[in-house]
Amino acid sequence: MRIKLTFTILFFMSLISSCDRSYRSTSLTVEETMDAIVTRLYEDLLPEQLDTIGNSWIISQLDPEEKQALATKYLYFKVNTPVRVSLMRDQKQKDLPFWLESSGFALTDMVVRNAHSSYEVWQKDFETGLVELGINGFDKHRPVYFISVGALDPDRKLEITSVFPEGQHFERMAPGAFTYHDWDELTLEEVPDELVGQVLFTTIRGRAREAHLMGAFRTTPFPSGAEPDQIMLSWTGDPSTSMDIRWRCNSSVSEGRVKYWESGTEDTLLAVAKMDLMEDRLLQNDRYVYCFAAHLDQLRVGTSYSYRVGSEQGPWSATASFQTESEGDDNFSFIWFGDTHKSKHWGDLLLHAYEKFPDVAFYSIAGDLVSTGLHRDDWDQFIHVSGAVFQYKPLMPVPGNHDSQDGLGAWMYQDIFSLPENGPEELSPELSYSFRYKNALFLMIDVTSPIESQSRWIEEQLRSTDARWKFAMFHFPPYNFEEDYSGIRKEWGRLFDTYHLDMAMSGHTHYYMRSLPIYNEEVLEHHSQGTVYVISVGIPGNHKNMPEEEYAGARDGQGWLYQHMEIDGDRLIYKSLDIKGNLRDEFVIEK
Ligand SMILES: [Fe+2]
Ligand SMILES: [Fe+2]
Numbered sequence: 001m002r003i004k005l006t007f008t009i010l011f012f013m014s015l016i017s018s019c020d021r022s023y024r025s026t027s028l029t030v031e032e033t034m035d036a037i038v039t040r041l042y043e044d045l046l047p048e049q050l051d052t053i054g055n056s057w058i059i060s061q062l063d064p065e066e067k068q069a070l071a072t073k074y075l076y077f078k079v080n081t082p083v084r085v086s087l088m089r090d091q092k093q094k095d096l097p098f099w100l101e102s103s104g105f106a107l108t109d110m111v112v113r114n115a116h117s118s119y120e121v122w123q124k125d126f127e128t129g130l131v132e133l134g135i136n137g138f139d140k141h142r143p144v145y146f147i148s149v150g151a152l153d154p155d156r157k158l159e160i161t162s163v164f165p166e167g168q169h170f171e172r173m174a175p176g177a178f179t180y181h182d183w184d185e186l187t188l189e190e191v192p193d194e195l196v197g198q199v200l201f202t203t204i205r206g207r208a209r210e211a212h213l214m215g216a217f218r219t220t221p222f223p224s225g226a227e228p229d230q231i232m233l234s235w236t237g238d239p240s241t242s243m244d245i246r247w248r249c250n251s252s253v254s255e256g257r258v259k260y261w262e263s264g265t266e267d268t269l270l271a272v273a274k275m276d277l278m279e280d281r282l283l284q285n286d287r288y289v290y291c292f293a294a295h296l297d298q299l300r301v302g303t304s305y306s307y308r309v310g311s312e313q314g315p316w317s318a319t320a321s322f323q324t325e326s327e328g329d330d331n332f333s334f335i336w337f338g339d340t341h342k343s344k345h346w347g348d349l350l351l352h353a354y355e356k357f358p359d360v361a362f363y364s365i366a367g368d369l370v371s372t373g374l375h376r377d378d379w380d381q382f383i384h385v386s387g388a389v390f391q392y393k394p395l396m397p398v399p400g401n402h403d404s405q406d407g408l409g410a411w412m413y414q415d416i417f418s419l420p421e422n423g424p425e426e427l428s429p430e431l432s433y434s435f436r437y438k439n440a441l442f443l444m445i446d447v448t449s450p451i452e453s454q455s456r457w458i459e460e461q462l463r464s465t466d467a468r469w470k471f472a473m474f475h476f477p478p479y480n481f482e483e484d485y486s487g488i489r490k491e492w493g494r495l496f497d498t499y500h501l502d503m504a505m506s507g508h509t510h511y512y513m514r515s516l517p518i519y520n521e522e523v524l525e526h527h528s529q530g531t532v533y534v535i536s537v538g539i540p541g542n543h544k545n546m547p548e549e550e551y552a553g554a555r556d557g558q559g560w561l562y563q564h565m566e567i568d569g570d571r572l573i574y575k576s577l578d579i580k581g582n583l584r585d586e587f588v589i590e591k
């Protein structure tokens with residue numbers, strides 16, 4: 001019966017597509033459509049069936065309005081004159097977007113190339129008015145299609161307005177133009193003369209995920225429940241008088257509170273948490289969770305607090321505790337890691353470090369906390385392997401390239417962590433920020449966001465601070481043997497020189513390197529003259545034959561280290577250690 005019905009629908013749909021050469025308008029968006037389709041798939045299919053669905057079966061399951069939305073609402077805009085739209089589709093993509101031929105696009109014999117892909121060129125002429133285009137496909141084919149547009153009458157000036165998605169960037173179609181914002185070094189090498197000079201619509205490879213259904217579904221080993229979990233501390237404000245606490249619950253819980261009290265006393269205070277629904281549509285066993293975030297302020301300086309999180313409706317967490325920053329001395333320590341990539345190895349290292357150095361004030365990670373930043377199961381794994389450490393000690397991270405995805409940003413990272421919103425105005429909040437702990441300024445910089453747009457903010461931070469110690473943390477290492485980050489060296493190194501940054505902490509290359517003091521890209525003798533640049537990694541490394549780095553004071557290709565830094569007045573005692581507690585590198589800076 002089901003087969004017959006499917007066949008009838010297919011026959012009917014093919015009639016529609018062959019008769020009706022352009023899809024009619026619909027108010028449904030691609031996102032709404034995909035939400036509804038996924039909901040239906042969860043209702044109709046067993047988990048193991050979700051992994052078997054293919055292109056033609058998916059098309060057979062769409063109702064006419066859904067089909068219209070997916071055929072017209074991915075990219076649309078208005079033109080003031082008749083145009084020819086050229087659509088460049090990667091030849092390696094297996095399934096043709098279902099709407100392409102049926103909406104009147106015809107394959108030409110032209111080819112557009114970059115160093116990575118060859119694109120066939122499809123064309124269609126449109127009248128003045130609305131141009132509507134459909135999804136890239138139900139696969140996750142990352143070299144998504146891109147388009148160029150030219151007026152049919154060469155004497156008419158083409159105006160393109162009302163573009164969806166908003167914020168469209170245009171380039172001139174020609175060799176040398178880039179097409180993907182998240183890989184803008186990938187430029188076109190071959191463009192047919194007919195297309196040169198047209199308006200090129202740039203895009204991001206993340207758009208391949210918008211309609212992803214084939215081989216798309218994931219499972220988290222750590223689904224949410226009514227009981228609060230994933231409790232983590234951080235600071236959005238002053239570490240001496242405030243604390244931020246985040247946790248999650250499943251959707252049966254609709255409010256969150258923190259009960260907290262000075263350890264050893266009975267007087268309980270209450271803070272109400274903000275609540276945000278987080279969706280990972282393709283996480284089949286835990287699509288929605290509630291993220292709770294509470295800000296505790298007016299705390300007493302140098303005081304130990306105990307707390308529990310929960311709600312009137314559900315269970316409460318076990319009691320944990322934290323300490324506010326003390327006054328009157330200039331002594332504290334912290335621990336930081338390079339890339340952690342949600343690894344159990346790193347989790348073990350963290351627990352070891354926590355036991356060995358119970359008095360640290362906080363932890364930091366220099367980016368690549370996870371491997372796929374928009375997969376919530378990655379974050380579940382990351383928090384799981386960290387045990388309960390961050391229930392007791394704040395975590396102040398920076399994002400790496402793996403914490404965002406294909407130009408779609410690091411929104412999951414931003415939703416999970418509560419971090420200061422005092423970064424550069426040009427950036428989305430919490431990605432770059434600064435905080436002060438005792439006599440040290442920490443510049444926490446998102447190096448995956450544009451370098452130049454953050455320089456003014458970095459300079460302001462360094463110029464205006466009266467902190468004795470100045471540290472920066474950002475993911476890409478300006479000094480390493482694998483990738484040339486001359487842009488960072490030139491743009492930020494100059495500021496680090498001018499305002500004497502004591503140390504820059506990075507990751508990304510998965511090996512350990514601690515530089516000698518560097519000023520103006522040259523090694524100098526004394527720490528008072530230059531900045532120490534460190535790369536570390538919190539998971540096993542695999543660098544065996546490392547070319548020489550003349551600026552290096554210490555190196556290690558095997559990785560899996562953590563850094564303990566103690567500031568005692570004018571003295572910094574730096575140690576890098578492994579999971580057995582072996583000291584692998586150390587040095588001291590005396591002011
Ligand atoms: Fe990494
Ligand atoms: Fe990285």
